[in-house]
Amino acid sequence: MLEITNVTKSFNTLKAVDDLSFTVNDGEIVGFVGPNGAGKTTTMKILTGILKPDSGEVNINGFDMAKQPLEAKEIIGYIADSPDMFLRLKGIEFLNFIADIYKVPTEVRRERIENFASRFGLTDALDLPMQSYSHGMRQKIMVAAALVHNPPVWILDEPLIGLDPKSAYNLKAMMHEHANAGNCVLFSTHVLEVAEKLCDKIIIINHGKDIFYGTMEELTSKYPGKDFEQIFLEMTGEKVE
Amino acid sequence: MTTYKALTKAFIKSLQMSQANDKRTRVTMKVIVAVVVLFIFVPVAIFCAATTFALVDNLQYFHIEDLGVAMVFHMICLFTLFFGFNVIFSEFYFSSDIEYVRPWPVKAWELVAAKFSVSYYVDNAMQIFMVIASLVGFFFAAKPGVLSYVSSAIAIFTLPIVPLCYCGILAMIIMRFTKAVKNKESVQRIIAIVLALLILIFVILFRVLASCAEDAVHFFITENSSPFVEYLNKIFPMVHFISKAIAYGSVPDLLIYILINVIAVALMLLVAELIYFKGFENLVANGKAKKRDFDKLMELSVQKTPFKAYLLKELRILVRTPAFFTNCVIPNFIWPVFVLIILKMQTYDASLTALRVYNSNKPKIVGFFLIMGSVVFSLVMTAINSLSSNAISREGKHFQFMKYIPVPYDTQWDIKVLVSFVLTFIGIWMYLIPAAILIKVNPLYVIVAIALSILSISFISYMGLYLDSVQPKLVWDDELSVLRENTNVALCMGIALGIALAIGGIGYAFYAFLKVRLLLVSLGLFVLLALLNLLILWRTSKNGKRHIAEQEEM
Ligand SMILES: Nc1ncnc2c1ncn2[C@@H]1O[C@H](COP(=O)(O)OP(=O)(O)OP(=O)(O)O)[C@@H](O)[C@H]1O
Ligand SMILES: [Mg+2]
Numbered sequence: 187m188l189e190i191t192n193v194t195k196s197f198n199t200l201k202a203v204d205d206l207s208f209t210v211n212d213g214e215i216v217g218f219v220g221p222n223g224a225g226k227t228t229t230m231k232i233l234t235g236i237l238k239p240d241s242g243e244v245n246i247n248g249f250d251m252a253k254q255p256l257e258a259k260e261i262i263g264y265i266a267d268s269p270d271m272f273l274r275l276k277g278i279e280f281l282n283f284i285a286d287i288y289k290v291p292t293e294v295r296r297e298r299i300e301n302f303a304s305r306f307g308l309t310d311a312l313d314l315p316m317q318s319y320s321h322g323m324r325q326k327i328m329v330a331a332a333l334v335h336n337p338p339v340w341i342l343d344e345p346l347i348g349l350d351p352k353s354a355y356n357l358k359a360m361m362h363e364h365a366n367a368g369n370c371v372l373f374s375t376h377v378l379e380v381a382e383k384l385c386d387k388i389i390i391i392n393h394g395k396d397i398f399y400g401t402m403e404e405l406t407s408k409y410p411g412k413d414f415e416q417i418f419l420e421m422t423g424e425k426v427e
Numbered sequence: 428m429t430t431y432k433a434l435t436k437a438f439i440k441s442l443q444m445s446q447a448n449d450k451r452t453r454v455t456m457k458v459i460v461a462v463v464v465l466f467i468f469v470p471v472a473i474f475c476a477a478t479t480f481a482l483v484d485n486l487q488y489f490h491i492e493d494l495g496v497a498m499v500f501h502m503i504c505l506f507t508l509f510f511g512f513n514v515i516f517s518e519f520y521f522s523s524d525i526e527y528v529r530p531w532p533v534k535a536w537e538l539v540a541a542k543f544s545v546s547y548y549v550d551n552a553m554q555i556f557m558v559i560a561s562l563v564g565f566f567f568a569a570k571p572g573v574l575s576y577v578s579s580a581i582a583i584f585t586l587p588i589v590p591l592c593y594c595g596i597l598a599m600i601i602m603r604f605t606k607a608v609k610n611k612e613s614v615q616r617i618i619a620i621v622l623a624l625l626i627l628i629f630v631i632l633f634r635v636l637a638s639c640a641e642d643a644v645h646f647f648i649t650e651n652s653s654p655f656v657e658y659l660n661k662i663f664p665m666v667h668f669i670s671k672a673i674a675y676g677s678v679p680d681l682l683i684y685i686l687i688n689v690i691a692v693a694l695m696l697l698v699a700e701l702i703y704f705k706g707f708e709n710l711v712a713n714g715k716a717k718k719r720d721f722d723k724l725m726e727l728s729v730q731k732t733p734f735k736a737y738l739l740k741e742l743r744i745l746v747r748t749p750a751f752f753t754n755c756v757i758p759n760f761i762w763p764v765f766v767l768i769i770l771k772m773q774t775y776d777a778s779l780t781a782l783r784v785y786n787s788n789k790p791k792i793v794g795f796f797l798i799m800g801s802v803v804f805s806l807v808m809t810a811i812n813s814l815s816s817n818a819i820s821r822e823g824k825h826f827q828f829m830k831y832i833p834v835p836y837d838t839q840w841d842i843k844v845l846v847s848f849v850l851t852f853i854g855i856w857m858y859l860i861p862a863a864i865l866i867k868v869n870p871l872y873v874i875v876a877i878a879l880s881i882l883s884i885s886f887i888s889y890m891g892l893y894l895d896s897v898q899p900k901l902v903w904d905d906e907l908s909v910l911r912e913n914t915n916v917a918l919c920m921g922i923a924l925g926i927a928l929a930i931g932g933i934g935y936a937f938y939a940f941l942k943v944r945l946l947l948v949s950l951g952l953f954v955l956l957a958l959l960n961l962l963i964l965w966r967t968s969k970n971g972k973r974h975i976a977e978q979e980e981m
Binding site for chain 2: 231234235236237238255256257259260262264266268270271272274275278279281282283285286287288289290291292295296299300303309312313315
């Protein structure tokens, strides 16, 4: 379970996140949508402990990020918005490094790495430096690294960007499996169809404030006769021609 | 022409944007600029001015004072050629803005002209300074007319142009016709190799070169010319004309000089038009390495403690990033080369047998030099390799990684200090211990020296990291810039140098003038260094973790 309560975060004068509160319950996939600069990445960085909120609280499975950061961080799997990390390492070294950081035992990690490698078609790339990877390959290795310790709470910042159809399909399937096993997933995306099809609930934010939080049904019943795209544009203040 | 202007403006803007702007950095920047001016610019300037003055003053009797100016100008041109190469290469082919501009409908020559101007802008401060200094030297020695001043003013701003054009043309030819350069690192590798070769040749030929210089002076006076200048005139023909223009105020020479510059630039732009864009084709990401099969990889995937894994990651990145490897790791292990150079330049006998005899005659003096030397050297070396003083800056875009993994900041901190400590310590003592054994230094002195060295390295390692944690330079896309343009590195070096000088001076005073016993001096040093360590540990435990937690610029 992931809970964020009255969180505010400013950069200089700009309020990137403004008194935001929501909960992602176990067993749920929640889609996080909003225009560029709405504050999605900032919110996720606060959730993972990268940024300290000016006020408000973050709670991960009962651990307060401010008071028990290590316990909270241990149960999060986080995919950052840029996959260009540690390019000097080989794929396999990076995965092992992350597995070591999260104390994954030898046998368990071997099984998981093998699983990711076949699901994402990474087998041939693992022994190469990540510098030689394409953008999508880097993204795949980031996904594998974030999930190698099988964390109960997934926080994924635009995880599908750059993935080929098979890998995207597999990641979406994994998100489903994960939620069905009683864990929670929060992921941001700009692709509304994905959010619509995949998520149990949707959060729409704009200028750091949440303007909607609930299921797709609740959303469409508010705006009868309109599709998600039209609703989204209307809510975020864009004109629909 | 307007395209050229717009591009140049944009490139220079993007250079300035990447410079930090907060108050602390500005203040440190000022301090560093002052230090650089004081310790590098001023000596170099004095050297240039004095050399020109001496040459011109002497050569005036033979009415060949232009040769004096020419010699110094040639040196400056060689200097520009050597240091400009890296700048030109990275500006022409590896700056990040070039990626955006390349698909636009700009002509190759416009792009190159803009990039050339930026390189000139980046690279010229030192050269202009040197030219001005040598001209000052010249004007003190000679009493030239108005035209000389005009020519001088022109020389100040245009002398680096031809050497930089050479760099540009060379860079484009290398990129177009060879596969030597696949990425930025290969340029740095090539330059590092050339530099190493030059140093080696210099060391080997030191005596030979010295005698050559004597011959050259002789030739100078008897033949009214210098083979050195003659030879370089072929490489930098414009120097001949500008030095004549300055020395004798001759207008035709000045015009020819300007013409040569124009031709050089035109030639470079022509070459650009022909081959510049093609040169990008050889740029590729790292090549494919030999692959092991999957089962083998799985066998190697064995659990390690987070501490070990993190340490391994730090080391791997240091060793695999060429800029870090050459600047942070290598210096720890090649310093004996420089000691050798210095020894070779001395007149006294520094052979092993001589040192042994000296040691058996005056063991205490050797002990004193070993102990004080290793303290001073440990302090300075730890700062020079900047392993700790850019340890956080080095993370760059990865910095947020430090914050979301469940590894306590203390642990990450200690690992970074440990890396600095271990590499520096091994680098120093893997040579000093065998040397001490060979010279048969009293083991007691060696043990004392090692103990004091440990405290020195540990202190600077913690201090460097502490300095870097206050305001790390996290925004960079060129690994060299995180080393060269990082104020924390310079600050740490300044402080380490200051402490080393103070400790060395005080130690010497106590030992040599006040005749305090060596072991007592060592004990005093031990207490002092231990206190410094406690101080920095206290600061670190109080603020270090907080600095990382509160750092949000990323
Ligand atoms: N380190 C920072 N310093 C200053 N401002 C920042 C910083 N990080 C983010 N911002 C600002 O905060 C706001 C929210 O940014 P954020 O990255 O959270 O948006 P986002 O919703 O993830 O956008 P996108 O869809 O483009 O990824 C933006 O206006 C951004 O400019
Ligand atoms: Mg974002």
